[in-house]
Amino acid sequence: MIDDLPIREDLKGKTPYGAPQIDVPVRLNTNENSYALPDEVVEAIGKAVQAELRDLNRYPDRNAVALRTDLADYLGHGLTVANVWAANGSNEVQQQLLQTFGGPGRTALGFGPSYSMHPLLAQGTGTRWVGALRDPDFGINPDKAAEEIRRHDPDVVFLCSPNNPTGTALDPEVITAVLGAAKGIVLVDEAYFEFARPGTPSALTLLGRHRRLVVTRTMSKAFGFAGGRLGYFAADPDVVDAVQLVRLPYHLSSLTQAAARAALAQRTALLATVDAIKQQRDRIVSTLRERGLRVADSDANFVLFEVGGDQKGDQKDQKEVWQRMLDRGVLIRDVGLQGWLRVTAGTPAETDAFLEAMA
Template identity: 55%
Template sequence: MPERCAPSLPLRADLVGEQPYGAPQLDVPHLLNVNENPYPPPAEVVADIAAAVTEAAGTLNRYPDREFRDLRADLAAYLTAESAATGLTTDHLWAANGSNEVMLHLLLAFGGPGRTVMSFAPTYSMYPEYARDSLTTWKAGTRRADFSVDVAEAIEQIRTERPSVVLLASPNNPTGTALDSADVRALAEATADSGPDGGATVLVIDEAYAEFRREGRPSAVTLLGEFAHLAVARTMSKAFALAGARLGYLAAAPELVDWLRVVRLPYHLSAVTQAVARAALRHTGVLQAQVAELRVRRDETVTWLRERGLEVADSDANFILFGRYPDRHEVWQGLLDRGVLIRETGPQGYLRVSIGTREDMAAFRGALEEVTGR
């Protein structure tokens, strides 16, 4: 942080030297660095959202619906249809300003001083920050060389650490790798008594990119009826093309959701946010029309990268991790100089590219060939 002339402030010791989170936001022709959906909402969706916001604007002198039960009911209906889940009701759903806030609610409720949250690296770079902000100890387990999770080894590490929360992204960010149902079930069974006092560990499956997964990988939502300590996080940022709306949500047993209600800030979801999300959910089919197309383009890009001798992680998301480069920053800068912004993240030597439009990906391929000669 820049130094300013100010009195000494009582900053928490664990924040000294920390920097705010943030990927570069640059004005370039091809933005492929933060896993956004490259297609804006269609005009008919924009019109419906605008009408809903106009209606909400007439009530902005009042606080919003604190429990947002109508939105939760709509989200329950969407998940039921999308994942063939059974028994999901309004009480099983929670929502907040992005899945980031959902995750923070989870750690405020189930983490804290003297407790541990665990994940398996490499994984989403915000997980340690949720731990830090909630004063929860962070522990990172390990993955296989191909970035998949060795479930038997993971269970052993969990039983050693006895965490109160385990965060597992599926598909994982930044690698794109996903868990299958058998793996999630095994982890759910093992975490039923792996908590710090012999009780359950809250197992969170972060499915921010779930709509992009390949066939044969059902959502962990289908297991919620069997495991009261399982929570499944989702977002409308990716498949719904609503990154700017900031709406993330979670499905879990009602008793788990009730504890999130305790730690949330008052009226944390604005009336405008609720109106936008509900309007978007009325257009699920239209908003997700390009998801299948993006999956095809992802798989084509994986093949193209591998044909050039690069190491590429299997991806069930709308992005690809690839490498390895002796100097990945040089490659990143070379692409940026040619108008293509991707992400310098993950293990050393690797880069991550989001899947964009056909034009975006053609520009990416051309720029990469120019920079690397292959």
């Protein structure tokens, strides 16, 4: 047992983060893009990676300048290479931010239920975690959020929009209120932003006015690039420079950089599936509500729904329902929220299978 080893006391008894990886006909538990990459994108990525193979004896560009330039171009909002940093998934980006602005003797605060990796990243970097709560409808009241910030005075604040696992997008007033109250870094996790409904503003619009605001994104979801492992953030150039103090040398391989740049160049083809996924998300929401279930509003590629109970209104154990769905060949996610389960919006056929199994 690892607890017999001289590991840190705060890690004893813990288990690694990870969703079940089970071979089933319908896998809708990790918010992946269900659509395979189009042939033209596969060909473009293949050529880009092939071009790098001859020089694998050399280290990659440790600053990933070309990739960051392409990411800035994709984000727009007047951003340049100086505003963007990239790493192996948005989890590594957020870990680097905590290594830089958190750490022993410092505090990070988030509003739950939210992405379960945030407190784990805080623990891994020796940062004390404070868990504030969202409202019953999974929103965040701006005044209450500012009050929590003033009470705990965190060094890093985590906001998630659209929020995982609820799918809730934040009102810009919430971000503004938190920025006004926080003395430290305010990190807005926008991993699912490409799936937001029209008119939903991004925190990127606030970057020019707030030096301590950081917006993190990923190519894992809308781009269907989960296996490529590419996350990034946009922030003031000084924040980008500060993160260089903790980044590992040559952390992004030449192959990762080449594949990500090729994918960005093919973004029209890759993002063509976003509208189709949003249609299935909205279909899941409306169908489950028609069946009498409580469902959270979603601006992401997943749906959080409450498990129905008996005539007395008692909730069923979500673990029981999760297992019954798995028995029917449909893998969804138990996020540990009592009485609720989460399902990824996939292809029409996958949605059919999910709704049929739920029935």
